Amino acid sequence: MKKFLPLIIFALLLGLPLIGLSTYIMHIVILVLIWSVIGMGWNILGGYTGQVSFGHAAFFGMGAYTSGILYQSMGISAWWGLPVCVVVLLALSLVIGFICLRLRGAYFALSTLALGEICRVAAENLVHFTQGNMGIMIRERTWVDKIWYFYIILFIAVGSYILIKKVMESKLGYYFVAIREDQDAAESLGIDTTFYKTISLCLSGILTGIAGAFYMNYMGYIDPSIAFPLYDISIVTVMTVMVGGAATYWGPIIGAVIMVFLAEEIRSLPYIGAAHQTIFGIILILIIMYLPNGIVGDFRKLMKPFLKKRGVQHESH
Amino acid sequence: MAQLELFLQTIISGFLLGGLYGLIALGMALIMGVMRVINLAHGDFMMIAMYISYWLFTLLGIDPYLSVFIAAPALFLFGLVIQKYLMTPVMKVESILPHNQVIMTVGLAMVFSNLATVMFTGNYRSTPVSYASSAWYLTDYWKGSPIELSLSMPWTLSFIMAVLITIALWIFLMKTDMGKSIRATAQDLDAALLMGVNVDWVRMVTFGIGLVLVAAAGCVFLPIYYLYPALGKQFTNVGFVITVIGGMGSTHGAVIGGLILGLFESMTATYIGMGWAPAGRFGIFVAALVFLPGGIASILRKRRLEE
Numbered sequence: 001m002k003k004f005l006p007l008i009i010f011a012l013l014l015g016l017p018l019i020g021l022s023t024y025i026m027h028i029v030i031l032v033l034i035w036s037v038i039g040m041g042w043n044i045l046g047g048y049t050g051q052v053s054f055g056h057a058a059f060f061g062m063g064a065y066t067s068g069i070l071y072q073s074m075g076i077s078a079w080w081g082l083p084v085c086v087v088v089l090l091a092l093s094l095v096i097g098f099i100c101l102r103l104r105g106a107y108f109a110l111s112t113l114a115l116g117e118i119c120r121v122a123a124e125n126l127v128h129f130t131q132g133n134m135g136i137m138i139r140e141r142t143w144v145d146k147i148w149y150f151y152i153i154l155f156i157a158v159g160s161y162i163l164i165k166k167v168m169e170s171k172l173g174y175y176f177v178a179i180r181e182d183q184d185a186a187e188s189l190g191i192d193t194t195f196y197k198t199i200s201l202c203l204s205g206i207l208t209g210i211a212g213a214f215y216m217n218y219m220g221y222i223d224p225s226i227a228f229p230l231y232d233i234s235i236v237t238v239m240t241v242m243v244g245g246a247a248t249y250w251g252p253i254i255g256a257v258i259m260v261f262l263a264e265e266i267r268s269l270p271y272i273g274a275a276h277q278t279i280f281g282i283i284l285i286l287i288i289m290y291l292p293n294g295i296v297g298d299f300r301k302l303m304k305p306f307l308k309k310r311g312v313q314h315e316s317h
Numbered sequence: 318m319a320q321l322e323l324f325l326q327t328i329i330s331g332f333l334l335g336g337l338y339g340l341i342a343l344g345m346a347l348i349m350g351v352m353r354v355i356n357l358a359h360g361d362f363m364m365i366a367m368y369i370s371y372w373l374f375t376l377l378g379i380d381p382y383l384s385v386f387i388a389a390p391a392l393f394l395f396g397l398v399i400q401k402y403l404m405t406p407v408m409k410v411e412s413i414l415p416h417n418q419v420i421m422t423v424g425l426a427m428v429f430s431n432l433a434t435v436m437f438t439g440n441y442r443s444t445p446v447s448y449a450s451s452a453w454y455l456t457d458y459w460k461g462s463p464i465e466l467s468l469s470m471p472w473t474l475s476f477i478m479a480v481l482i483t484i485a486l487w488i489f490l491m492k493t494d495m496g497k498s499i500r501a502t503a504q505d506l507d508a509a510l511l512m513g514v515n516v517d518w519v520r521m522v523t524f525g526i527g528l529v530l531v532a533a534a535g536c537v538f539l540p541i542y543y544l545y546p547a548l549g550k551q552f553t554n555v556g557f558v559i560t561v562i563g564g565m566g567s568t569h570g571a572v573i574g575g576l577i578l579g580l581f582e583s584m585t586a587t588y589i590g591m592g593w594a595p596a597g598r599f600g601i602f603v604a605a606l607v608f609l610p611g612g613i614a615s616i617l618r619k620r621r622l623e624e
Contacts, residue, residue, distance in 0.1 A: 292412030
């Protein structure tokens with residue numbers, strides 16, 4: 001049963017548009033899938049390899065801007081951004097990896113934070129390419145209906161899931177976890193830590209960037225404060241993975257479901273809507289204190305009160 | 318001659334700015350040194366202090382420079398509470414992800430900046446002090462001077478305040494028992510524990526003092542800057558860039574790093590363009606990480622060893 005669960009969920013999702021959901025619900029589902037991809041991307045680097053990044057907006061924004069600039073300057077469809085951004089992000093990841101991955105722990109987190117900000121400042125100032133704060137807008141939408149967008153992002157998400165599963169079940173995945181658990185020990189066992197951390201960063205960056213490129217195609221508008229925000233992307237990505245559970249396959253997906261619904265709910269509330277970052281911040285603090293490994297990671301801890309009861313019942317039978 | 322004038326004026330303003338930056342970074346470096354945590358809410362604490370100072374000025378007419386003595390103790394208590402009830406418990410939580418406390422400070426930063434927006438709106442505010450635009454001119458003192466330089470009065474006052482507070486901190490760290498405990502904890506946690514230092518209390522006091530420093534920085538920044546809720550992020554960035562340039566946890570490094578960054582930003586703003594000043598800030602940050610990962614502190618240490 002457990003083995004087929006992903007297949008069943010995939011089949012259910014494939015059939016989802018057939019029920020005739022409203023456009024709004026479809027929009028939410030698409031957002032959830034986008035955030036799952038970003039979360040899965042972050043999870044490779046942050047969860048499995050243990051390199052916490054505060055700058056994933058750099059990858060997201062770079063993907064989005066690749067699409068946008070292709071459309072704006074080259075005059076070709078923004079969908080070309082999806083394949084092209086793989087190359088762009090590979091290059092960006094290598095550069096970032098070269099600078100940041102020699103650093104450890106907190107230094108790494110800080111340097112990624114700085115790189116995210118550098119990207120934002122650059123996007124604001126390189127007006128010639130990015131139109132600065134005016135942003136880039138795609139004037140003609142590919143489809144009015146959301147179904148096709150849904151299928152495209154669904155396949156991206158499923159692809160990411162399979163990719164991560166394959167990677168984590170291979171030798172590569174064991175190297176990643178070894179680096180997270182003890183970098184010095186991994187190094188002394190002959191693992192070239194910088195090299196494998198770079199691979200992890202590239203995978204992570206490319207997945208996040210693809211989500212960004214899709215976001216550009218789907219939403220049709222970006223500016224530096226949408227593509228490279230510190231709180232609304234970089235930190236929410238960390239939250240998404242933390243809520244769901246770092247270093248788990250389903251963590252980012254469950255986290256994405258929760259965060260997107262929460263964000264939509266909170267934003268639509270009267271009066272409190274403006275304070276959604278406050279509520280997010282408080283949730284973040286509570287998670288760190290009481291649920292540090294997320295819903296999937298701390299599932300047993302969460303279920304303890306329920307399991308105990310059942311255990312007693314078992315004994316009485 | 319105009320070129321030289323511009324250059325010297327840029328250096329003067331960079332130096333004044335650098336002194337204030339140093340004060341912001343000092344608090345962060347102190348916290349980093351003792352707790353190995355980068356306080357990413359540092360700028361937001363500064364923002365809180367600035368709002369306290371702003372309201373004291375607007376409602377009661379208290380000069381921002383005097384409100385240091387109200388805002389700083391307030392933030393000291395706030396720091397004690399946050400360290401005791403949020404940071405210390407998180408230290409004991411076991412999790413897969415490292416840097417829990419850093420993520421915690423990010424959460425705090427989100428809450429503070431957003432609450433400030435909700436409570437005080439996003440408007441830019443400033444304190445119209447009477448001496449805001451007064452300045453000293455070189456030609457007033459030296460009639461035959463070939464070049465004209467000016468020294469803004471509030472900037473100079475702020476700089477002097479920053480220097481005084483830095484000296485006070487230095488005396489505190491060097492001469493008092495508490496200061497010695499703080500330095501001992503920063504040097505070697507286990508040794509400090511064995512020597513009977515109450516590490517939890519030291520951490521609380523350190524966090525409090527870090528916030529006192531940043532509150533003071535906020536109060537002296539208020540007359541020369543404007544205030545808005547999202548300002549915290551900018552100064553957090555300044556703080557951690559300097560902390561890294563200076564060498565993590567080094568207070569000497571923080572002061573020197575502050576001056577370097579101040580000069581550098583002032584130069585970027587004059588010769589490249591205002592919008593690029595933040596990019597220059599991060600450029601120097603990345604350069605420091607790549608070429609001088611130990612920061613200025615490592616140079617200082619090397620020189621001390623050679624002597």
